[in-house]
Amino acid sequence: MPRDPDPPPAKRFKPGSPFSRLDKKKPGMLLPRAGHAPVNVDAQRKQLPIYQSRTQLINQIRQLHSAVFIGETGSGKTTQIPQYLYEAGIGRQGIIGITQPRRVAAISLAARVAEEKKVQLGKLVGYTVRFEDVTSSETKLKFMTDGMLLREAIGDPLLLRYTVVILDEAHERTVHTDVLFGVVKAAQRKRIEQNKIPLKVVVMSATMDVDLFSQYFNKSPVLYLEGRQHPIQIYYTKQPQSDYLQAALVSIFQIHQEAPASHDILVFMTGQEEIEALARTCRDISKHLPESCGPMTVVPLYASLPPAQQLRVFQPAPKVPAAPQTLTPHAEPVLALTCCLCFTGVQEGGSLHKHRRNLHHYLRHQIRDRHGDGESQTLQSRCNLASVILQLLALGVPDVLNFDFMSKPSPESLRTAVEQLCILGAVDRKDDHVSLTPLGKKMACFPLEPRFSKTLLISPDFSCAEEVLTIISLLSVDSVLYNPPARRDDVLAVRRKFISSEGDHMTLLNIYRAFKKVSGNKDWCRENFVNSRNMGLVLEVRAQLRDICIKMNMKLESSLSDLTNVRRCLAHGLFMNAAELQPDGSYVALDTHQPVAIHPSSVLFQAKPACVVFNELLHTSRCYMRDLCLVDAEWLQEAAPEYFRRKLRATKS
Ligand code: ADP
Ligand code: MG
16 A cells, blocks of 8 residues: 655644634624625635635645645635645646535536636536436536535546545545445555556545544644634523523524524524424514614525525525524624534434434433433434445445444454345455345435335335335435424324224325325424425435436336335334333344333334334333334245344344
8 A cells, every 4th residue: 555655744824813814703794695795705714714825735745645624613724725736736637626525515626616617617626426416527616515526436446537535524424425435445555556547635624633634644744723714702591591592592683683684594404303393483573673773684504405405594684593503604704502402313324315304313401401311312323334334335445344444443344234235235244355235236226225225126016116115215315294282182183083993004005195185285294383494305305316216227016005015014123113012011123132112102002913013123111112013923924034034043042
């Protein structure tokens, strides 16, 4: 492996201390507001902290194969470094690719850089995200999501079209980005070995915690950029706030009245429902404010919003965006309110699909003032390594067990993941050699967890592909059920008509069918506590999955009113998540033999079904099964006789 024989020590740039220079100015005086006065983007570029180190930076990067670059958010890393490289003639033979974890970021950054370079988007500067390619043969600066570069690597493992790959926001890692890092690193090494044009790799991050990246990319030097574009002042509440929603509201309107109209307010909330509720309240209150306060535009922002709506936060207007995660910095001063809640994101990696509930289990708990109700959830760290392995095999990685992961999974978890894929019939394993089966190849075409793609692929055998498509789509987005705690009794009353004694999947299916019957009528949704926006997403996801099925020539039939086949199909796909009633009334998971319980949110909570399959386990004070489906024990046996014989032997010994 080629290594820099004597890696240079970490460099610390001091670009004329722009921080102290800017600090003297009042916040709000730095930049004219976009959309109000004509904005001179050239002048803006020169005000960025990074501008002072431009020459030094270019000289450094010119000499390096790999570099890790740290600078505060807003210092100009993402928008400027690609331009500096291009302007200095670095990597002109090919494309400079910049990857982003999020789709909106890729789009808005490309638009910003095109504006700065005064070119039409899609020419010199472009972007590719899923289902959208705004590039041309002229494109040299290409913003893209991690997933898109990974897809390109399937056809072009050496990434020969690229001369520079910038892995941005490296601190926001998912298993998905980990795979991309491995693929980029391998491409870089092979190109040197094969005497091809070298691939430069720049890793960028806003956090100091970059040793791992530096180590991974052959001990590449770490370049620091000091300084912030905007001065930051932090204010704390004097006491912990028991009602943080109320406290946030009071602060929002205090700021709205006192701060200049050009200032934006960014509020961080814990999730979609809270964001929507706060947005509604802000709109209501702002209607009754005196004219002197000026208008307020409220823009919600969360991952499951349609992309066009997410982009609204970048439009110039006085506004209160509410966001569960950080935004690309604005040109205007932003007042951020955070409610001191911390998120633990459990990432289930490998999937290229963004509308996935399992991808973002935001488990929340208050940092101060932690609830004493015992519901504080522990992290379910079982990441879905099986999807990652399947994806790597589809990428043509020959030796998956020895893939160069940045954070290596334990051999134990790798073995379990491969074994799961074997049991599902997706891979063959001979000693240390793992290969995809024809079924596995098909499974990898779906942006789903392996067990769900398998369920979908076998559904034609049970003549119920339409129903399984619906169920999997429903499970792939945030809940379509709206459960306002204050109206609990009303919710229970209207939901009763959909409830199926066959479990949660069938109940969801009933709700979906009723929704289709009224053509998604908004009033119906309101009356039935159905989240119409998430239902809309279900339709989108379903259409995408259905397209893939059609391309594969799958027979799409409906089982109509007889749902036995649908349950049988679920049993055949989810048999590894099965549990059986014990004589004492408790449940035991058949895979691990651990005691499990039915989650109170399940429609089967009061029932005692003899045998069920479930979607996931939630570890709190107990181990709860969520989303259950009633099945026959014989179906499990017929689905995987060998697997259950082994399990039985394991209990007896
Ligand atoms: P970093 O990557 O270091 O966080 P960026 O290069 O993304 O910084 O941003 C630098 C500056 O460019 C921001 O502070 C802002 O002034 C401007 N900028 C970035 N993105 C946009 C955008 N989409 N619209 C307007 N201005 C932007
Ligand atoms: Mg950035």
